[in-house]
Amino acid sequence: MINEYLLLSATLFTIGLIGFIIRRDLIVMLMCLEIMFNAVNISFASFSYYNGNYTGQVFVLFSIAVAAAEAAVGLAIVLALVRITGINHSDEITGLRG
Amino acid sequence: MNQIAVDQAFFIYFYISLSLLSIAVIASRNIIHSVFFLLIFLLHVAAVFLFLNAEFLMVIQIIVYVGGVLALFVFAIMIMNLKEELKHRKFVKFAGAGIFSGLLFFTVFYGYIRNIKLSPEKPLLSDVNVLSSILYSYYLLPFEILSLVLLVALIGGIIIAKKDPKEDK
Numbered sequence: 001m002i003n004e005y006l007l008l009s010a011t012l013f014t015i016g017l018i019g020f021i022i023r024r025d026l027i028v029m030l031m032c033l034e035i036m037f038n039a040v041n042i043s044f045a046s047f048s049y050y051n052g053n054y055t056g057q058v059f060v061l062f063s064i065a066v067a068a069a070e071a072a073v074g075l076a077i078v079l080a081l082v083r084i085t086g087i088n089h090s091d092e093i094t095g096l097r098g
Numbered sequence: 099m100n101q102i103a104v105d106q107a108f109f110i111y112f113y114i115s116l117s118l119l120s121i122a123v124i125a126s127r128n129i130i131h132s133v134f135f136l137l138i139f140l141l142h143v144a145a146v147f148l149f150l151n152a153e154f155l156m157v158i159q160i161i162v163y164v165g166g167v168l169a170l171f172v173f174a175i176m177i178m179n180l181k182e183e184l185k186h187r188k189f190v191k192f193a194g195a196g197i198f199s200g201l202l203f204f205t206v207f208y209g210y211i212r213n214i215k216l217s218p219e220k221p222l223l224s225d226v227n228v229l230s231s232i233l234y235s236y237y238l239l240p241f242e243i244l245s246l247v248l249l250v251a252l253i254g255g256i257i258i259a260k261k262d263p264k265e266d267k
Contacts, residue, residue, distance in 0.1 A: 001217070002214060002216045002217075003211060003212070003214060004109060004113075005146075005150070006211040006214065007113075007208070007211065008112075008113050008116065008146070010204055010207045010208060010211065011113075011116075011117055011204070012116060012117070012120055013203075013207075014200045014201070014203055014204040014207075015117065015120040015121055015124065015200075016120065016124075017196075017199070017200050017203060018124070018196045018197055018199075018200035019120075019123070019124030021192060021195065021196030021199065021200070022124075022191065022192055022193045022196035022197070023124060024191055025129065027129060027171065027174065027175060028123075028124065028129065028132055030171075031123055031124075031132060031133070031136050031171070032123075032124060034136065034140075034163075034167065035120050035123065035124075035136075035139070038139070038140065038143045038163075041143070041147075041155075041159075042143065042146055042147075042150075045146075045147055045150045045152050045155060046150055047216075048150070048152070048222065049150040049151055049152070049222045050216040050217070050222075051216065051222075052222050053222075054222070054228055054229050054232050055232070057152050057154070057155055057229055058229070058232060058233055058237050060152070060155050061155070061158060061233070062240060062244055064155075064158055064159065064162050064163070065162070065244050065247070065248060066244075066247065067163075067167070068162055068163075068166055068167055068248070068251075069247055069248055069250075069251030070251075071167045071170055071171070072170060072251050072252070072255040073251050073254055073255050073258070075170055075171065075174045075255075075259075076254070076255040076256075076258040076259035077258055078174065078178075079174055079177065079178065079258075079259045080258050080259055082178050083261070088178065091191060
């Protein structure tokens with residue numbers, strides 16, 4: 001039964017990875033990061049359930065908090081980039097100085 | 099027997115709908131549609147946590163992701179006022195390379211997880227008391243460090259995203 005949850009996790013992580021590679025929009029890339037975080041969280045929770053151990057759930061809690069911090073800082077960086085340069089596609093960002 | 103069949107049916111439903119929703123997130127051209135697909139995706143992930151006897155995680159997922167992160171995404175999109183993605187012609191790039199590397203990753207990962215055999219000897223009860231006692235005793239130091247990480251992210255986000263006062267002149 002754990003194979004099914006790990007397969008679900010692997011599928012979602014793969015879709016998030018493909019989206020992160022092929023999309024050019026910075027906000028959609030951040031959303032793909034959220035999808036990958038959620039895939040890993042499902043994997044943690046399933047291992048926690050099938051091992052009878054609560055440590056996996058504690059790690060999911062930490063992972064959710066770090067994901068929230070990452071989304072806040074990442075969106076702030078994208079916002080500053082759009083405000084300064086007016087572009088939000090990752091292949092148009094060519095300069096290091098603003 | 100009937101219980102197992104119902105569980106299987108619900109799991110298949112969640113597998114299919116989670117896959118379709120994540121594909122819809124990365125494939126829709128309108129960015130606000132992506133955000134709403136991501137909303138439904140996160141609610142489905144919360145339901146999967148409920149399957150794994152993690153009720154506390156389900157509540158935290160809904161509060162933090164749906165109430166916090168997703169609202170942040172919607173606010174960022176509204177502040178930036180993005181519309182050009184609709185007429186941006188090449189909104190995907192490196193599609194072949196991305197799909198190839200994704201399938202390679204999935205194949206390697208599937209080779210590892212195919213033979214895992216774990217069955218719950220004693221199923222994990224959903225007990226928030228045990229979780230809280232672990233969190234506040236053994237993992238107390240990481241918990242405190244986590245509060246520091248959130249504080250740094252808060253201050254950093256404000257400082258990065260604020261307007262430069264020299265630009266207004």
